Amino acid sequence: MNDSPNGNARKMNGRDEADEDDDSMPKNGGGKDFKGLVTSLLLLDEQERCDQEERDRASMEGNISMEVNHRKKTKAMLDFYSEVQDYYSEVEQSDRINRKKSRLAANSVAVAAASDGLEKIEIEKSTKRGGDGGSSGGHHRRLWVKDRSKAWWDECNSPNYPDEEFKKQFRMRRATFDMICEELNSAIAKEDTTLRTAIPVRQRVAVCLWRLATGDPLRVVSKKFGLGISTCHKLVLEVCTAIRTVLMPKYLQWPEEETLKRIKEEYESISGIPNVVGSMYTTHIPIIAPKISVAAYFNKRHTERNQKTSYSITVQGVVDPRGVFTDVCIGWPGSMPDEQVLEKSALFQRANGGLMKGVWVVGGSSYPLLDWVLVPYTQQHFTWTQHAFNEKIGEIQKVGKEAFARLKGRWRCLQKRTEVKLQDLPMVLGACCVLHNICELGNEEMDKELCTELQDDEVAPEVGLRSVSSMKARDAIAHNLLHHGLAGTSFL
Structure with a gap:
């Protein structure tokens, strides 16, 4: 019975079905591997694209940050310059107030000293004169001021001083110099006080022009005009301020x-x-x-x-x-x-x-x-x-x-x-x-x-x-x- 045709047929069919199952198993496994590989490649591409976008975003943010920093630095620099100018203005105003207070205090002391009878006694002269005749006139009351020579300026200011020499010293003819003095007179003229005589307008302008013309140090200007160094410095600034305030609107405009x-x-x-x-x-x-x-x-x-x-x-x-x-x-x-x-x-x-x-x-x-x-x-x-x-x-x-x-x-x-x-x-x-x-x-x-x-x-x-x-x-x-x-x- 086992050798019957139907039995043989069933055995053959069994082997064929087994063979088909054996062939189908590796084929299905290879398909899954291929799909996994494709999926991995797509994931890698997506990851690369994301990384590139991240790098581009970081670069853009860096550029924006640099631009913002540059603008901040520029604004900070301009603000700094503005603060510096304000600082200098405050310092200048403070110095002006302090100088004014010092002058007032000095004048008060001088007036008080004069009123209280403080005197400078010339001992050597009194000793030489001797006797009642030498002292009968009493002592002279005065304030001590350093004696400086104004011979050079007096010579330049003389009407007989050659105009060409005057121009060499002050870079302009006497007529132009006189015109400037007349224009600035109301701005820089000072009144005499009980303590000292005011410096004339012509001398004030001359100090400023000679200082600008030569660029020499203030100690040289002081010797030329017979004035103190600090006085010369003050005169230069006062006259320059007057020139800029009074003459600039007239001589330097669009x-x-x-x-x-x-x-x-x-x-x-x-x-x-x-x-x-x-x-x-x-x-x-x-x-x-x-x-x-x-x-x-x-x-x-x-x-x-x-x-x-x-x-x-x-x-x-x-x-x-x-x-x-x-x-x-x-x-x-x-x-x-x-x-x-x-x-x-x-x-x-x-x-x-x-x-x-x-x-x-x-x-x-x-x-x-x-x-x-x-x-x-x-x-x-x-x-x-x-x-x-x-x-x-x-x-x-x-x-x-x-x-x-x-x-x-x-x-x-x-x-x-x-x-x-x-x-x-x-x-x-x-x-x-x-x-x-x-x-x-x-x-x-x-x-x-x-x-x-x-x-x-x-x-x-x-x-x-x-x-x-x-x-x-x-x-x-x-x-x-x-x-x-x-x-x-x-x-x-």
């Missing part, structure tokens, strides 16, 4: 419309460039290392050139074709580049308000090209048109640079590290600019021996081209200069 029209015509006759209202330049004034914020006033370029640590403050000025200042910005630290000084100036703020619309102020390569600031081309290779433009704009730049050279030549205190305190220096520099204008307007010729050479480096701004419209306007001016025969003569 021109009116009619004057601007004349300035445009004169600059166009010089260069062929239309609508130019000023030539701008920035110079550095050496100072003694300040007690605070030393790094801000450190002048790296002057230090490298002179091999000597240098500190400075800046003076930015705009001049008309005669070299007369029409705008000044004084007192920013020497580490600031010219473009930053420009952005801090009142002129820049007025320009943003629309004052400079349709006109140009010409500057050097250290300034950016703006809608109202015209500068030369600075790329490495020039076209003939660009060469021609730079040639003509250089004539306008020369006006501003030569004006600053005359300013520093006349008032040699600007070439030396002065004894004036940092908070008082802008007032002194402003007075020098006003006196420069008075001399220029009065046609006061400067001696050749006083001429000086400026040593101010022009550092290119970080972003030199800030206006597309001004780029097109400059190109149009350059094209007009060359193709209308107004420039390019140096290449022929």
Whole structure:
């Protein structure tokens, strides 16, 4: 029965089914492994993408943090400068009050001493005279004052003193000097007291002008004018304050419309460039290392050139074709580049308000090209048109640079590290600019021996081209200069 066909068939079917089960088992296991591998790869890709997004997010957050820190540092620096100015103002006011109290106390003591009969007895003279005849006159009551010689000033102040010599000493003719004394008389004149005679106005002005003109130390000024050192220092500050208060509104102001029209015509006759209202330049004034914020006033370029640590403050000025200042910005630290000084100036703020619309102020390569600031081309290779433009704009730049050279030549205190305190220096520099204008307007010729050479480096701004419209306007001016025969003569 076991050998029956049906039995054999069942055995064969059993083996076939077993074989099929054996074949199907490995096939199903391989499918699961493949799916797991694909899933792992997808997970790895997803993890990589997440990691990349995290890195990008971290980088973006880092950049934002750096920008925020930079803005905070910039704001902190500006706030610091503002606090420094406020601090100096408070110190100045406190010193003024203390000096006033000291003077009042000294006057009270002197008056009390005089009223109580305190006397200075000249023992040696009394001994020599001897007897009743020598002492019958009694003792003389007086206050002791050091006797100083005023012979040099008396000679200069004499009507017979040659006008040329007077000009060498004070950088101006006697007529100009007299005019300044008359203008300042009401601001600086003092009255006599019972204790001493007031210093005359002419001598006060002379002390200030001679100190600014020579830059000599106060001890030298003291010997020249027969006054105390502290008195000379006080006179210089008082007269400079009066010049800035009384004379600056009259002799250093932005021109009116009619004057601007004349300035445009004169600059166009010089260069062929239309609508130019000023030539701008920035110079550095050496100072003694300040007690605070030393790094801000450190002048790296002057230090490298002179091999000597240098500190400075800046003076930015705009001049008309005669070299007369029409705008000044004084007192920013020497580490600031010219473009930053420009952005801090009142002129820049007025320009943003629309004052400079349709006109140009010409500057050097250290300034950016703006809608109202015209500068030369600075790329490495020039076209003939660009060469021609730079040639003509250089004539306008020369006006501003030569004006600053005359300013520093006349008032040699600007070439030396002065004894004036940092908070008082802008007032002194402003007075020098006003006196420069008075001399220029009065046609006061400067001696050749006083001429000086400026040593101010022009550092290119970080972003030199800030206006597309001004780029097109400059190109149009350059094209007009060359193709209308107004420039390019140096290449022929």
